[in-house]
Amino acid sequence: MFFASDNAGPVHPSVMEALTAGNAGYAPSYGVDQTMVEVTARLREIFEAPEAAVYLVPTGTAANALALATLSDPWQTIFCSSVAHIHEDECNAPEFYSGGAKLTLVGRGDKMGAEELHAAIAGEQTRGVHGPQRGPVSITQVTERGTLYSLGELRGLCDVAKGFGLPVHMDGARFANALVALGCTAAEMTWKAGVDAVSFGGTKNGLMGVEAVIFFDPSKAWEFELRRKRGAHLFSKHRYLSLQMRAYLEGDLWIASARKANDNAAYLAEGLRQIEGTSFVYEPQANMIFCAFSRAAHQRLHDTGAAYYVWSGSLEGADPQEALEARLVCDWAIERAQIDAFLDILRG
Missing domain, CATH: 3.40.640.10 (Type I PLP-dependent aspartate aminotransferase-like (Major domain))
Structure with a gap:
């Protein structure tokens, strides 16, 4: 992931x-x-x-x-x-x-x-x-x-x-x-x-x-x-x-690869919209998503050892519900199964 x-x-x-x-x-x-x-x-x-x-x-x-x-x-x-x-x-x-x-x-x-x-x-x-x-x-x-x-x-x-x-x-x-x-x-x-x-x-x-x-x-x-x-x-x-x-x-190929990357990001964004407590810092428009979700959700993802992404803030803060920003980038190669697995962990 x-x-x-x-x-x-x-x-x-x-x-x-x-x-x-x-x-x-x-x-x-x-x-x-x-x-x-x-x-x-x-x-x-x-x-x-x-x-x-x-x-x-x-x-x-x-x-x-x-x-x-x-x-x-x-x-x-x-x-x-x-x-x-x-x-x-x-x-x-x-x-x-x-x-x-x-x-x-x-x-x-x-x-x-x-x-x-x-x-x-x-x-x-x-x-x-x-x-x-x-x-x-x-x-x-x-x-x-x-x-x-x-x-x-x-x-x-x-x-x-x-x-x-x-x-x-x-x-x-x-x-x-x-x-x-x-x-x-x-x-x-x-x-x-x-x-x-x-x-x-x-x-x-x-x-x-x-x-x-x-x-x-x-x-x-x-x-x-x-x-x-x-x-x-x-x-x-x-x-x-x-x-x-x-x-x-x-x-x-340059067009096909970019379209696949954008479609992957759109699929991920749609899944994120369905998860309570998740918000977008910027409305996704291409293949890069900036969103925010709870520290507890970040911790769940990191506990798997399989979720790699960029985030801001400390995972060790006192408030598990504090929203921390994440950057999620999709390329042409990522599989929908990986996106689904990421969303499943985020849902808890």
Whole structure:
């Protein structure tokens, strides 16, 4: 019963098979393999962007940090939500790879509002040479609390950024989950809304370890290539990244895996709704659930030794009925029987 993270799930069998099949013989290195040519063509097709520059890196942190470094200067600030992954979970990698660009946190929740963003941007670049200059806006979709920006909200944020002449980056670690939930196209959720670059996630959705960075403005391509190499994220045996991504895109496996993960989370959420004393901190919208239930229920789950998830607060508190928050993440591989077992223990 593993709900701690979609990073913890297995690699999809189709991806493992593709790696084994592609392991025969020799292939050009450093990203000029034929498989990468096919990946680039397919991603351009998916995003309806025939001139887009497409690159692969092994981690989401590398994707976000290198993309933002390419979009910003060291003396600028990057605007993001107060709980953005680039702020809370990347050990200052964007600051490091950009050579010193800082982060300006917008709002207090997982989603930025257009008015909040406008106020934050307007508040910078007011001290001349003494203060940080305005830099890119980074939007997380799905957010770190499992919620979604609607297409209208994305357009609103991008319009604010463009009003100040700023580029927009999307952290799409769970890009496919958001796409499935919104029922839109990749183009509608990115460049058609005003996004300039996207970190297109795969690792959380069935890949061994690869993310794509896509620039809709190809003029950024050479700088990104240099930053990727200088930052030690250009794989020599690059075909093993390309093989994963090609398998992910073939037959829309990326869509099918995300839909299964979202459906699993919806099934879990429906079960949680039926349990008295359980409440949602955020309304579930994709494959990540934030809910609260009693300390006693948490203790029952942990006593089994088989329930793995993230929670806040102490299990040793005096009040067994005190509600403690839990984060439950579903991936494509978790079985309904495991979800049912988790719910049965929670019911007591």
